[in-house]
Amino acid sequence: VSLVAVSKTKPTWMIRTLYEHGHRHFGENYIQELESKSVELGDLSDIKWHFIGSIQSNKIKGLCTVKHLSMVETVEKQSTADRFAKSWMDEHSQLPIMVQVNTSGEESKSGCDPSQVVDIVRHIISNDVCKKSLKFAGLMTIGSPNAGVDQPDFKKLVQCREMIVQQLGLPLDAIGLSMGMSHDYIDAIKFGSTSVRVGSAIFGERDYS
Numbered sequence: 001v002s003l004v005a006v007s008k009t010k011p012t013w014m015i016r017t018l019y020e021h022g023h024r025h026f027g028e029n030y031i032q033e034l035e036s037k038s039v040e041l042g043d044l045s046d047i048k049w050h051f052i053g054s055i056q057s058n059k060i061k062g063l064c065t066v067k068h069l070s071m072v073e074t075v076e077k078q079s080t081a082d083r084f085a086k087s088w089m090d091e092h093s094q095l096p097i098m099v100q101v102n103t104s105g106e107e108s109k110s111g112c113d114p115s116q117v118v119d120i121v122r123h124i125i126s127n128d129v130c131k132k133s134l135k136f137a138g139l140m141t142i143g144s145p146n147a148g149v150d151q152p153d154f155k156k157l158v159q160c161r162e163m164i165v166q167q168l169g170l171p172l173d174a175i176g177l178s179m180g181m182s183h184d185y186i187d188a189i190k191f192g193s194t195s196v197r198v199g200s201a202i203f204g205e206r207d208y209s
């Protein structure tokens with residue numbers, strides 16, 4: 001299981017300290033914050049930035065120029081994938097993306113409906129522009145804060161992966177599952193998470209003021 005240290009709102013010295021201790025994967029939610037941190041930490045040649053926030057389409061071009069951007073986890077529709085594909089200028093690499101799924105059906109949460117996930121993934125792996133520039137890396141969800149022990153969100157994401165395997169023929173181990181945060185990462189791992197996104201348990205509570 002890989003660990004993405006979610007550093008939003010936290011100063012760059014904290015990120016640098018973890019990096020010096022060998023940590024490489026960091027997650028950020030706000031494009032502007034990621035842009036300025038990635039410049040400030042531009043000397044960390046092996047850092048791997050994950051974008052895990054909601055995406056405004058007019059910011060995609062800028063996001064694609066972030067140095068050491070290694071994954072965008074929050075693609076929720078085909079038009080967003082198309083825009084990333086058109087904005088990705090590096091011909092020698094593909095941008096890894098995950099599809100965010102709204103597994104709890106809460107209006108306030110981002111992500112596609114579970115019923116749409118196969119169509120979106122099919123588009124990403126078969127559309128000419130997308131398949132050239134993007135690499136489908138898996139599925140992401142944010143669990144409900146008050147989920148019971150049966151963790152319906154994590155189960156739902158595992159089911160979505162099964163549908164993709166069955167209907168699109170992708171190998172199971174090629175489909176990562178990004179699920180689990182500070183309060184639920186242990187459960188998420190039990191349910192098969194391949195990547196947990198942990199912020200406050202590493203860096204301390206966030207101060208948004």
Ligand SMILES: *Cc1c(COP(=O)(O)O)cnc(C)c1O
Binds near residue numbers: 006
């Ligand atoms: C902030 C955030 C996290 C980390 O949350 P913690 O509860 O601090 O671990 C993980 N994933 C997403 C999408 C986030 O926005």
